[in-house]
Amino acid sequence: MPQTLEKIETTPEERFLTAFHAADGTTLNGSNSRLHTLRKEAIERFEALGFPQRKAEAYKYTNIQQVLKRNYTLQLAPRETSVTADDIAPFLVPDLDAHVLVLVNGRFNEALSSIGELPDGAIVTGFADAARTHPDLVDAHFGQYADHENDAFIALNTAFTQDGAFVYVPKSTVLDKPVHIVSVVSAEDDLMLQPRYLFIAEENAQATIIQTGRAITDTHTFTNAVVESYAGRNAHLDHYEIQDEGPKSAIHLSTQGYQHEQSVVRTNAFTFSGEIVRNNLCMLPDGAHCESHLYGLVLGRGDMHVDNHTVVDHAAPDCYSSELYKHLVDDDATAVFNGRVLVRQDSQRINAYQSNDSLLLSEDADIYSKPELEIYADDVECSHGATTGTLDKEAIFYLQSRGLSYAEARALLLVAFARDVLDHVKVEPLEALLDTYVTARFGPQA
Amino acid sequence: MGARAMPQRPRASPLPFLMQRFQQTSHEYFYTPMALLEVNNLHASVEDTDILNGVDLTIDGGQVHAIMGPNGSGKSTLASVLAGREEYEVSEGTVHYQGEDLLELEPDERALEGIFLAFQYPVELPGVSMMNFLKQAINSKREHLGEEEIKAADFMKLMRERAELVNLDPKLMRRSVNEGFSGGEKKRNEIFQLAMLEPKLAILDETDSGLDIDALRVVADGVNKLRAEDRGFLIITHYQRLLDYIVPDVVHVMVDGKIVKTGGKDLAIELEEKGYDWIRGEAVPA
Known part of the structure; x- marks a missing residue:
């Protein structure tokens, strides 16, 4: 039976806690004991943290509470789906030869996917399948990068992790074709989804991952997604996230990227629709000579609210990061950009650049833009620029x-x-x- | 290409038919081409400051008119009003272009009817490639004239040919419009666009400002090659030196928002020698 989060006289937190304990050991399990332990930890942290309130600095401009209050259904057990290949077809990228992995309501749908041939040792599959078939890999990386200790959304996702997508590219292997993860939402009721993504590119490996999402039904959805990505030494990982789920979808996406030395990671976030979209993107270049590129484009219209919070945590010296976020905000829409660049004390010779440009296309459009440069090393070159204007x-x-x-x-x-x-x-x-x-x-x- | 060689023209617009009108003189009607541009008693202001105070000006096809005048006399405002810049409020007077009320038209409609303004300060358009921009401009015009879109090969050929006219580096075509162009390149780009769009009335707003003598020669040379029987030029300049290279048919002097003196090409030379105070002195008692 689907668990409905009753609205009456309970906080959203209580409803999740009740749902977790009601389902504990049954739907949320897995044979994997480490995952089980991690989930327990995570739910405790979630209980202690609670969802960020409006007064929390990081959520000052984004009232996430307003969408959390809805009576979302949690689909904790797999369900039959009526989604067909014809429903998926419009969401494929024309002329793109890719390993296509389809998620329906956050669950891997093998029948609709066409993953095709992969190089030896490479894995592209659903997260639940990966946890079953490659527990060693999942154990080694799951929950290692995204911080479920201090972030309520990550904690909640970790506690409820069931499925999502898993990409593994072994040492010195190149995925010639991109992996395209197509997420489709099809629901009769308002739905809460908590997909989990784990992308691993080992030493010298190379991969491109494209994620797109669309709702084909008209209910409200809240997606609390977590992406963990790992780039080994000299690995190259390109990640594209195209958020265009529809006007009734709320998204909270936490992306944590971990980089070993000499790795190059590019993230590209495009937001075209959504009621509230909050992206927390954090890159951690943790070895020398890394490159991190963060790009974003937000097209706001109607009463969309899009909030991009990014962090580049320069934990190692001799690295390069560049960031470019652009916003086109029309109608009543609101965009928020908060770009934090942290250069730790021993991270010398860092080059970090950030720029954020916004165009306001109507009188009622809003942008809140805040660069945050925190530099503790003395031999660095950092710059930021933010412009806001009209046509x-x-x-x-x-x-x-x-x-x-x-x-x-x-x-x-x-x-x-x-x-x-x-x-x-x-x-x-x-x-x-x-x-x-x-x-x-x-x-x-x- | 000869100095007066006409660039290949697109099929004529229906407008030349309107260019003809009957004029009654004494006892007979005779057929006379109407003026390309006829400005009568034009008054214009910006933010409640009057700038044009009754401008009269008539330009016929094939003529080159120069308007000279001191800074702040209203020369550039006249150019802006003719091209349709929205900040300017016309409070009095009329402007007829090929017999039609020009002030009724939007800036793009004016351009499609054959008016071209070479900007004093060409605008940089980061992200808008020269090629796309030019292609879209040319095709807008062709669509207006009921013609088909220009073929890719014809476009490239035309572009190369016209770029050569103003000695513009073809590499600039791969860049964003005016972005990172030098001052001289920006001005030459204006004349290049003029050559691409083949207007009937070209208004050059201080195209010479900021140009060294070599660049000035190139620009003037380009303009001279574009002079044609059915094309009028209105050249706005502060200095006479441009008129050494583009020899005008008529020279006007504008002071305080009015044309106070009109003459032949010698007027420019006289003005250079005697300065604008001479005109002011002459104009005030009149």
């Missing part, structure tokens, strides 16, 4: 004076504004798709 009237006039209509001029400038971020998309068919999307969003016909 340049002179640029519009310039284009109009060459015969472009106001709508065409506006579209051209908005797509150009997004271009910097799109240019960093290294998967060509994906770039083409995103380009088309952004152009259509702002095109004269839109």
Whole structure:
């Protein structure tokens, strides 16, 4: 039976705790004893921490409580799904040859997936399947990077972890084709999802992972997702997250990336829809000569609320990080950007750059932008820049004076504004798709 | 290419038919082409400050008019009002372009009808590639004229040809519009766009400002090559030196938002020698 989180006279925390204890040992188990212990720890931490309140500095501009209050259903047991390949087809990237892994309501659906041939030793599968078939790998990495001790959302996800996706690329192995994880939500009731993702690229390995999400039904959803990624020595890991689940979806995504020396990790976050979207992205370059690239593009409209909190924790010397987040905020939408760069005392010779540019397209659109540079080493080169403005009237006039209509001029400038971020998309068919999307969003016909 | 060689023209717009009108003189009607641009008693202000105080100006096709004047006399405002910059409020007077009320048209409609403004300060458009920008501009115009989109090969050919006209490095075509261009490159890019879009009335707003003599020659040379029977030029400049290279048919002097003196090309030279105070002195009692 699905557990419904009763709204009456209980806090959201209490409802989760009740659900956890009611289901403990049955639906939430697994043969894996370490996972079981970890879940117990995590739920205790969740109980102690509670969800962040409005007065918490990190959630000052994002009232996550308002979406947590709903009567979400937790689907703790696998269910039959009516989702078909035809439902999935529109969410595939045209012309992209990829290892496609499909999740329906956070659960790996093997029948709808087409993972195809993988290099020797590489694994692309559902998280639950990985925990069963490769317990050693999952044990070695699960819960090692995402901090369930101090973060209530990560604690909750860890306590409720059932399924999600797992990608493993062994030493010196290159995944030529990207892994595309397609998450589909199909529900009759308001639904709470807690998918878990674990991506491991061992020494000298290389992989590209694309995540997209769409709701095909019209209920409210809250997705509390956690991504843990591990890049071994000299590994290359590119991660694309395209958030376009729909206007009734709330997302809280915690991404924790761990980097060994000389590894190169790129993250690209695109947010196109959602009621409330909160992304906590933390990169930890923990060895010398790492590169971390963080890109983000937010297209806000309606009453969307999108909050990107990023942290680059330079725990090792001689590393490079660059960050570029852009926001186009229209209508009543709100965007928040908080970019923290921490350079620890012994992390000398760090080059860290951050920039965040926002265009407000209506009187009622809001942006809260806050760079946070915390530098304890003395031989570093760090910079940040944040700009907020409206569309340049002179640029519009310039284009109009060459015969472009106001709508065409506006579209051209908005797509150009997004271009910097799109240019960093290294998967060509994906770039083409995103380009088309952004152009259509702002095109004269839109 | 000869100095007066006409660039290949797109199919004529229906407008030339409107360019003809009957004018009654004494006892007979005769057919006379109407002026390309006719400005009558134009008054304009920005943020409640009057800048143009009754400008009269008539430009016929094939003519090059220069407007000179001291800083703040309203020269650039006139250019802006003609191109349709929205900050300017026209309070009085009329502007007819090919017989039509120009002030009714949006800036892009003016451009499609054949008005081109070379900006004093060309705008940088990061992320907008020169190629896409030009292609879109050209195709907007072609669509307006009921023509098909330009073929890729024709476009490339046209682009190379016209870039050569103003000695513009073809590599710049792969960059964003004006981004990181030098001052001279930006100005040459304006004339290059003029050459691509083949307007009927080209307004050059202080295109010479900030150019060294070599760049000035290149720009002037480009403009001279683009002079044509059915194309009028309005050249706005503070200095006479540009007019050494682009020889105007008519020179106007603007002071305090009015054209106070009109003459031939010699007026520019006289002005250079005697300075604007001479005009002021002459204009005030009049």
